[in-house]
Each structure stands twice: as structure tokens, then as C-alpha cells.
Amino acid sequence: MLDEKDRKILEILMKDARKPFTEIAKELNTSESSIRKRIKKMEENGIIKGYTVVIEPAKIGYNVIALTGFDTDPQDVLDVAKELCKFEEVKKVFTSTGDHMIMTEIWARDGSELKEILFNKIGKIKGIKKICPAIILERLK
Amino acid sequence: MLDEKDRKILEILMKDARKPFTEIAKELNTSESSIRKRIKKMEENGIIKGYTVVIEPAKIGYNVIALTGFDTDPQDVLDVAKELCKFEEVKKVFTSTGDHMIMTEIWARDGSELKEILFNKIGKIKGIKKICPAIILERLK
DNA sequence: TTTGAAAATTGGCCTAA
DNA sequence: TTAGGCCAATTTTCAAA
Numbered sequence: 001m002l003d004e005k006d007r008k009i010l011e012i013l014m015k016d017a018r019k020p021f022t023e024i025a026k027e028l029n030t031s032e033s034s035i036r037k038r039i040k041k042m043e044e045n046g047i048i049k050g051y052t053v054v055i056e057p058a059k060i061g062y063n064v065i066a067l068t069g070f071d072t073d074p075q076d077v078l079d080v081a082k083e084l085c086k087f088e089e090v091k092k093v094f095t096s097t098g099d100h101m102i103m104t105e106i107w108a109r110d111g112s113e114l115k116e117i118l119f120n121k122i123g124k125i126k127g128i129k130k131i132c133p134a135i136i137l138e139r140l141k
Numbered sequence: 142m143l144d145e146k147d148r149k150i151l152e153i154l155m156k157d158a159r160k161p162f163t164e165i166a167k168e169l170n171t172s173e174s175s176i177r178k179r180i181k182k183m184e185e186n187g188i189i190k191g192y193t194v195v196i197e198p199a200k201i202g203y204n205v206i207a208l209t210g211f212d213t214d215p216q217d218v219l220d221v222a223k224e225l226c227k228f229e230e231v232k233k234v235f236t237s238t239g240d241h242m243i244m245t246e247i248w249a250r251d252g253s254e255l256k257e258i259l260f261n262k263i264g265k266i267k268g269i270k271k272i273c274p275a276i277i278l279e280r281l282k
Numbered sequence: 283t284t285t286g287a288a289a290a291t292t293g294g295c296c297t298a299a
Numbered sequence: 300t301t302a303g304g305c306c307a308a309t310t311t312t313c314a315a316a
Contacts, residue, residue, distance in 0.1 A: 134239025
């Protein structure tokens with residue numbers, strides 16, 4: 001379902017999703033149509049879910065990124081996770097094993113805004129028992 | 142440094158980084174060259190770090206994604222974090238406050254492979270005192 | 283902002299394995 | 300049947316005015 005050529009295409013797209021098919025074809029010593037058809041198939045298969053821009057949060061004023069775990073009663077996990085998805089500031093939401101059943105990534109302009117988000121906005125979701133924010137100091141990879 | 146139009150461009154690119162400039166221009170009621178020049182400037186400024194493809198890990202055989210915290214002695218944090226970056230399977234590395242000074246995202250094909258990565262490969266890095274993996278059950282956002 | 287040439291994308295149709 | 304090749308029409312990109 002996914003051969004070596006597909007993997008190489010994905011590798012290239014991971015580094016630069018806007019690279020023209022013609023150039024990818026040149027790099028892999030094959031034709032543009034082959035590349036195009038493979039990519040289209042991967043999009044249809046759901047292997048490729050989309051393309052996105054990688055932003056430096058600090059450069060657009062988001063200086064505080066917090067990996068934030070949430071604890072709830074077991075029966076509330078899914079409802080709370082769904083509620084969390086609704087907030088613009090909550091960029092990622094996972095359910096997971098480990099210390100917290102819900103893990104999120106939250107973007108804020110500063111500590112004060114994070115406080116607002118955590119305590120005034122999110123904090124009001126019914127069922128949250130504990131909030132465990134860990135502020136990212138540096139992203140190394 | 143970043144006005145409303147730039148923000149809207151970023152918003153659109155976040156949803157689909159391959160959308161042609163002409164189409165973005167149409168959506169924002171402006172010209173293609175204006176859009177292109179703004180994007181170029183954001184790339185030069187480092188606001189836009191790049192473009193990437195969003196992949197469904199499970200579809201390419203990565204069925205176990207683990208948010209993994211690492212504990213070390215304080216003076217070893219940066220060295221360990223740097224070592225972690227070297228592993229292909231470790232897709233993201235952060236230093237952070239909170240329970241663990243180092244947070245990572247690790248991709249493995251299955252539990253057995255995760256075990257190999259954590260205990261045989263990564264586990265051998267000098268200075269790691271504790272490994273705390275949390276396996277992602279579902280990504281909701 | 284507009285314009286025009288070069289490049290890339292897209293779709294259809296074809297062949298070969 | 301599927302992957303890849305080829306061609307032609309359209310769209311997009313890009314730089315200069």
C-alpha cells in the first residue's frame with residue numbers, strides 16, 4: 001500500500017510541502033505524472049491529511065506555549081476533550097494513557113493570557129478536576 | 142510587523158498550505174501579487190518557517206505515538222535533549238517546566254518497537270533518570 | 283497594480299507489465 | 300488492473316514596468 005517511492009515523496013513533502021511536483025520528480029528521477037498520481041492516491045487514501053504552514057509562534061506574538069494535561073472523572077474524558085477542541089487557543093487535543101487522560105497544546109501571548117484561558121475560559125468546562133500546564137522553554141526539534 | 146491581512150493569510154495557509162496565491166487573493170479580495178509578496182516577507186522574517194504535509198501516522202504503519210517525558214539531573218537536561226534529537230523516531234523535542242524537564246513525541250510501529258526505542262536505543266543515553274511515556278489514544282484536534 | 287512570458291498543474295488518453 | 304508516459308488546455312507563478 002505504500003512503497004519506497006511513496007515514502008520518499010512524503011519525506012520531501014515533510015520538508016517542503018509546496019515543492020512543485022516537477023521538482024520532486026527530478027529529485028527522484030521519475031516523471032511528474034507518476035509523482036502527481038501517487039500524491040493524489042495518498043490524499044484519497046487518507047495517508048496525506050493535508051498541508052500546513054509551520055509558524056514560529058513567538059514571531060506572531062505567542063510567547064507562551066503550554067503543554068497542558070487535564071484530569072477528569074473517567075466518564076467525562078471524551079466530553080471534556082470535545083469541549084477543549086472548541087477553543088481557538090487550544091491547538092492540539094489528544095486522549096492518552098499516562099499521567100493525564102487528556103493532553104493539549106495551548107498558545108497564549110503571555111502568562112497573563114494563559115491564566116485567562118486556563119482559569120476563566122477552559123476552567124469553566126464542567127468535569128475538569130485538575131489542570132497541569134507545562135510551559136515550553138525551547139523547542140529543539 | 143504583522144497586520145490583519147497577514148493573519149488571515151496565515152490562517153488560510155494553516156488549513157491548506159498548497160492553496161494557490163490566486164485563490165487566497167480571491168478570498169481576501171486582493172491581488173495575487175500582494176498575497177505573494179506578503180508571504181515572501183513572512184518567510185524572510187522567519188514568521189513562516191516552512192510548509193509541511195500532515196500525515197496520518199497509523200496509515201503509514203506508525204500505530205503507537207507516545208508523548209514521552211524524560212527526567213534527568215538539572216545539569217544534564219540540555220545534553221540529553223540534544224541527544225534525543227538525533228533519533229529519527231523522536232519527532233519532537235522540547236524543554237519545559239512541569240513534571241518533566243524534557244518532553245518528546247516518539248513514533249513507533251507498535252508496542253514492541255516502542256519498547257526497543259525507549260529501552261535499547263534511547264535508554265542508553267547517559268543521564269536519563271526516568272522515562273514517562275504516555276501513548277496517544279486518539280487525536281481529536 | 284497590471285501585464286506577459288515561463289513554469290506548473292490538471293485531465294484525458296495511451297501503453298506496458 | 301494498475302502504474303506510468305505523453306500531450307494539450309488551463310492555471311499559477313514570478314518579475315518587470
